[in-house]
Amino acid sequence: MNACTATPAYVNTQKAQQSGENFFIQQFQVSCLGQFSYYIESNNEAAIIDPMRDYEDYIKFSESRNSVIKYVILTHLHADFVAGHLDLAKITGAQIVLGPQAVTQYQAKIAQDEELLPLGRAYLRVVHTPGHTLESSCFVLVVDDKDHVVFSGDSLFLEEVGRPDLASKSSGLTTHQLASLLYHSLRNKIMKLEDDVILYPGHGAGSSCGKAIGAGTVSTIGEQKLKNWALQNITEEEFVKISTDIPAPPQYFFHDVQLNRQGANDLLNIKSKVTKPLSYQEFAQVAADGALILDSRDVVNKGIIKGSINITQVATLASFVGILFKPDQRIVIVADEGKEEITIIRLLRIGYENILGYLEGGFDNYVRNGGEVQQLNIVDLKDFLDTKDQPQNHVFIDCRNPPEFKTTGIVPGSLMIPLFQIENQLDLIPKDKTLHIYCRSGARAKTAATILLRHGYSDFVLIQNAGLEHIVKEHQIQVQKVE
Structure with missing residues (x-):
């Protein structure tokens, strides 16, 4: 299950x-x-x-x-x-x-x-x-x-x-x-x-x-x-x-x-209404009309649809959506094949019902139709830590939550900006330096990167399915304690 x-x-x-x-x-x-x-x-x-x-x-x-x-x-x-x-x-x-x-x-x-x-x-x-x-x-x-x-x-x-x-x-x-x-x-x-x-x-x-x-x-x-x-x-x-x-x-x-006080809509009715496959043309139109493109794919090495936000099935998708976006947000979904329905169910579980449908054929269909793609620079641990002997041109960003900073420490010198505060603290994040974004497992870092892409950032690196624990274990760095 x-x-x-x-x-x-x-x-x-x-x-x-x-x-x-x-x-x-x-x-x-x-x-x-x-x-x-x-x-x-x-x-x-x-x-x-x-x-x-x-x-x-x-x-x-x-x-x-x-x-x-x-x-x-x-x-x-x-x-x-x-x-x-x-x-x-x-x-x-x-x-x-x-x-x-x-x-x-x-x-x-x-x-x-x-x-x-x-x-x-x-x-x-x-x-x-x-x-x-x-x-x-x-x-x-x-x-x-x-x-x-x-x-x-x-x-x-x-x-x-x-x-x-x-x-x-x-x-x-x-x-x-x-x-x-x-x-x-x-x-x-x-x-x-x-x-x-x-x-x-x-x-x-x-x-x-x-x-x-x-x-x-x-x-x-x-x-x-x-x-x-x-x-x-x-x-x-x-x-x-x-x-x-x-x-x-x-x-x-x-x-x-x-919703729990007044009573929510009948699940089967609302689920039937929003579980709607969209052609590339229909998808492009609702996206152009301002709908949020929610990309729930776990692996995004081939890139993401321009302007989309990646919140993976591996992550606590419902909680992340509920924290980052308002309940009336219009949403269109890009999911791994066969996972469209579970993505929708997770959104309905938290009362997010303004779902316009999902892209039939997913990301591959988007690419076949010539849709614009943005790349996430996902590298191995060694390259992630490499500042090319120019540390002044590199900034590490830890996008975990404050209790995690205190429990495990951070990569020395990192900016501590929780994922859910990224958009409110853009003034702290330089656009003229390479950003090294990490979290505990890599999921929040990918979400943070897609948010930054929407705000014009492009020079950053991520690690695939890895985070601080892997950095410390593999490279034995001395973490900086946080009080």
């Missing part, structure tokens, strides 16, 4: 195996968004927690187990993806459930704190944990009067907590006030669970919903009490200071919250 399909990550957790026939849990993982969703079943009744917009896998999985989906649950109104709750409920007849204080523009059960939702021979107990958002809630699986599992949504992650700055506009509270709410939710609700309760979070490493989410997909309350900074013996003031020291959220987050 594609790494960005809602892929089952576990078939029976250790705890589910111990419980015999009373319950079953399946975790689904969408790695490119760092997102987890869940199938919970007891006695042929099932609940889906935080489903992705492309919902088909949940239905297929339920059918394979001969279960009936009773509930579709949102732990909160999500900001980083468009949920599939409306389509799932429409198709299966399931009831949509959200926690206390949720406000929606569609019919849903707004559960009460500590309410029990019957599920076969088990219950899901609603635990209201405001802070990430006002309606944020955890759902505890109760079997035989014992708490077995907590689905914590974005209230608690592995070694991190949810960011408290997403609901300040809708709630009327400040980010600091929301952080204070989260501090008390953790201590008065989550930390009161027994240490052996299994913790299933809403996100893993790579998600922008937390500042520094730890690796892994599952934990226990006891383990997090030991490892998670937010559950240590710190004051409310200390917690607020740490949790609010976080970069601004991606611009699309507020767009997605609103």
Whole structure:
């Protein structure tokens, strides 16, 4: 399965195996968004927690187990993806459930704190944990009067907590006030669970919903009490200071919250509308009319279409698009053959629906028709580091994120300009020098280079599928530490 399909990550957790026939849990993982969703079943009744917009896998999985989906649950109104709750409920007849204080523009059960939702021979107990958002809630699986599992949504992650700055506009509270709410939710609700309760979070490493989410997909309350900074013996003031020291959220987050509150378009209808093959002439016309050309190809050694932005399938395509471009941006796609649909699905997952279609035949068709091509100068590691004994004419640019600068250091003397700030800091980037652009793996560097090409830069070098780690390992350079 594609790494960005809602892929089952576990078939029976250790705890589910111990419980015999009373319950079953399946975790689904969408790695490119760092997102987890869940199938919970007891006695042929099932609940889906935080489903992705492309919902088909949940239905297929339920059918394979001969279960009936009773509930579709949102732990909160999500900001980083468009949920599939409306389509799932429409198709299966399931009831949509959200926690206390949720406000929606569609019919849903707004559960009460500590309410029990019957599920076969088990219950899901609603635990209201405001802070990430006002309606944020955890759902505890109760079997035989014992708490077995907590689905914590974005209230608690592995070694991190949810960011408290997403609901300040809708709630009327400040980010600091929301952080204070989260501090008390953790201590008065989550930390009161027994240490052996299994913790299933809403996100893993790579998600922008937390500042520094730890690796892994599952934990226990006891383990997090030991490892998670937010559950240590710190004051409310200390917690607020740490949790609010976080970069601004991606611009699309507020767009997605609103879509999840009001209800997004039917997935199959919008997907059918935008999955449209375009001839070269049609493609050239929409591009000339100002549509953004999104090139999702992984390998661009043959060049790119003039004016296009390369964000590869290898990269977290949806997140990059959501940070770099506004949700109403008109987009036309150039993809590797057979990957047009997954590119479109990734965009629809974050609510980007202004897709005009994709170039039929891809890049090769563009070239055959005489389209103008720009080259990316991709070289090996040795040539990348070569300043030809004229270092004054060369500038290294590290386009990773600030936490990465501090963790691993940089190539000495590099300009530190995160990818998402490139267009805002063009005045720092000289056009009369050779630019050596790098990141962790090479994907962000290619995106940065295509952005710079659109602004008239042409003298730069990149490394193919390599970054700082490879530079240090292969050439044993001494990195410059960043405080």
